[in-house]
Amino acid sequence: MGKLYVVGIGPGGIEHMSLRAKEVVEKSDIIVGYNKYIDMIKSIVKDKEIYSNGMKGEEERCREALKLSKEKNVALISTGDSGIYGMAGLILELRGNEEVEIIPGITASSAAASILGAPLMHDNCNISLSDLMTDYEDIKKRVKLAAEGDFIISLYNPKSKGRPHYLKEAIEIIKEFRGENTPVGVVKNALREGQEYWITTLKDFIDEEVNMFSIVIIGNSKSFIKDGFFITPRGYKLEK
Amino acid sequence: MGKLYVVGIGPGGIEHMSLRAKEVVEKSDIIVGYNKYIDMIKSIVKDKEIYSNGMKGEEERCREALKLSKEKNVALISTGDSGIYGMAGLILELRGNEEVEIIPGITASSAAASILGAPLMHDNCNISLSDLMTDYEDIKKRVKLAAEGDFIISLYNPKSKGRPHYLKEAIEIIKEFRGENTPVGVVKNALREGQEYWITTLKDFIDEEVNMFSIVIIGNSKSFIKDGFFITPRGYKLEK
Numbered sequence: 471m472g473k474l475y476v477v478g479i480g481p482g483g484i485e486h487m488s489l490r491a492k493e494v495v496e497k498s499d500i501i502v503g504y505n506k507y508i509d510m511i512k513s514i515v516k517d518k519e520i521y522s523n524g525m526k527g528e529e530e531r532c533r534e535a536l537k538l539s540k541e542k543n544v545a546l547i548s549t550g551d552s553g554i555y556g557m558a559g560l561i562l563e564l565r566g567n568e569e570v571e572i573i574p575g576i577t578a579s580s581a582a583a584s585i586l587g588a589p590l591m592h593d594n595c596n597i598s599l600s601d602l603m604t605d606y607e608d609i610k611k612r613v614k615l616a617a618e619g620d621f622i623i624s625l626y627n628p629k630s631k632g633r634p635h636y637l638k639e640a641i642e643i644i645k646e647f648r649g650e651n652t653p654v655g656v657v658k659n660a661l662r663e664g665q666e667y668w669i670t671t672l673k674d675f676i677d678e679e680v681n682m683f684s685i686v687i688i689g690n691s692k693s694f695i696k697d698g699f700f701i702t703p704r705g706y707k708l709e710k
Numbered sequence: 711m712g713k714l715y716v717v718g719i720g721p722g723g724i725e726h727m728s729l730r731a732k733e734v735v736e737k738s739d740i741i742v743g744y745n746k747y748i749d750m751i752k753s754i755v756k757d758k759e760i761y762s763n764g765m766k767g768e769e770e771r772c773r774e775a776l777k778l779s780k781e782k783n784v785a786l787i788s789t790g791d792s793g794i795y796g797m798a799g800l801i802l803e804l805r806g807n808e809e810v811e812i813i814p815g816i817t818a819s820s821a822a823a824s825i826l827g828a829p830l831m832h833d834n835c836n837i838s839l840s841d842l843m844t845d846y847e848d849i850k851k852r853v854k855l856a857a858e859g860d861f862i863i864s865l866y867n868p869k870s871k872g873r874p875h876y877l878k879e880a881i882e883i884i885k886e887f888r889g890e891n892t893p894v895g896v897v898k899n900a901l902r903e904g905q906e907y908w909i910t911t912l913k914d915f916i917d918e919e920v921n922m923f924s925i926v927i928i929g930n931s932k933s934f935i936k937d938g939f940f941i942t943p944r945g946y947k948l949e950k
Contacts, residue, residue, distance in 0.1 A: 478820075485730040488720060488816060492729065529946055551816070551830075553823040559831035560946055562939045574816050574824040574901075576728065576791070580718075583793040584814040590791075591799035592844075593852055595835035595861060603945025604832075612833055612859045619855035620848070621835060661814075699802045705843025706769055706800055 474539035478552035478575025482510045482662030498545035502535040532560045551577040579624035582657035582685035587699030594622035599636045613640045617647040625686040637677045653689040653700045714779035718792035718815025722750045722902030738785035742775040772800045791817040819864035822897035822925035827939030834862035839876045853880045857887040865926040877917045893929040893940045
């Protein structure tokens with residue numbers, strides 16, 4: 471009888487994995503995951519049995535991981551936190567009597583924030599702009615209510631070829647509630663190979679360079695830019 | 711010339727730190743932090759110079775960390791992610807010309823979620839119920855808009871002696887928008903010594919056992935409980 475570990479490896483690469491996540495991957499017999507993610511940690515999985523498939527094979531991958539775990543220890547890996555837009559939910563939905571443990575990781579908005587400065591210091595939300603599994607009307611409603619509530623907003627999956635205008639529309643909705651100088655940060659490939667980032671404002675934001683591997687963070691009404699850092703104050707009254 | 715690392719150690723203990731966070735702490739000359747947090751990683755800091763003070767000494771602690779980093783390498787540690795309700799913002803607000811790097815960690819809502827199952831699989835938000843630095847009216851407005859937007863809601867600092875009724879009031883606001891069977895999970899001391907958790911529903915929720923070291927997670931309209939796990943579906947149409 472084996473066990474299935476659903477592991478968030480963090481932004482990518484070994485160094486931002488938790489010690490527990492690394493240990494669990496190293497002691498597993500079989501590694502299951504999307505090829506690109508397995509590649510990111512290949513130095514610790516190279517001698518192992520691997521079950522890998524392409525994007526959009528999520529259900530098949532999860533069923534296979536559960537089946538394999540009846541006999542052996544299996545690590546199903548995803549980037550970021552396995553519990554935020556990751557594989558933890560699907561595994562628990564499909565689970566029969568297999569033993570499952572969820573190992574959390576650093577989610578993409580935390581990784582992106584650490585590059586930009588400290589944008590997420592107050593109440594904040596994560597919204598995915600992907601409409602593969604959510605109605606676009608519901609997504610827009612969420613963006614509007616988050617903007618109205620003055621949440622710092624992290625947009626996951628901000629742009630893809632199939633829906634090139636969603637990000638622009640989300641920014642327009644947010645502009646109805648926030649000043650034009652509100653900071654906006656974009657991070658591509660946060661804390662992994664190919665990292666790029668820039669900080670701008672709602673007024674000057676252009677979506678051209680944003681892609682699926684980006685996170686877009688929009689500040690709240692108190693966020694500001696200082697010395698190149700995007701900062702949201704926690705609210706301390708400083709003794710200056 | 712030294713450098714200041716602002717390090718999120720994750721939920722507590724060494725094993726949920728990232729490899730990078732551990733490495734940075736190990737190579738720093740001086741460790742700065744609240745005594746309780748330093749205690750959680752004492753096995754890797756015991757031979758180091760330590761500057762520690764109590765709760766509510768945040769500004770003094772940050773000023774000291776910046777000053778010390780002019781000469782030596784300093785790690786300023788906090789639990790969770792240093793960038794979410796942590797010390798990253800205050801450091802960057804107070805920073806002059808010191809070199810600063812933010813090292814992200816696993817935030818408390820991710821840690822709590824991994825214990826409960828997979829509650830955060832869709833759009834979600836973090837709200838702190840602490841009114842030390844935020845007006846209570848603003849907090850209630852955010853809870854209402856998050857509930858209206860069908861966000862999964864993670865409540866940080868859900869209860870303290872000075873504001874015993876806020877959590878109850880937040881739950882009442884959420885009930886206006888969600889069904890009475892919506893799952894609610896409470897995790898105390900997630901992934902560290904003293905961990906306890908329970909899963910209930912909006913209807914049956916009682917706040918008695920909740921304290922400052924707890925995270926309370928309220929599901930969205932599609933969340934459910936299965937085999938003791940709190941699950942929010944991502945939206946996959948499963949083949950069954």
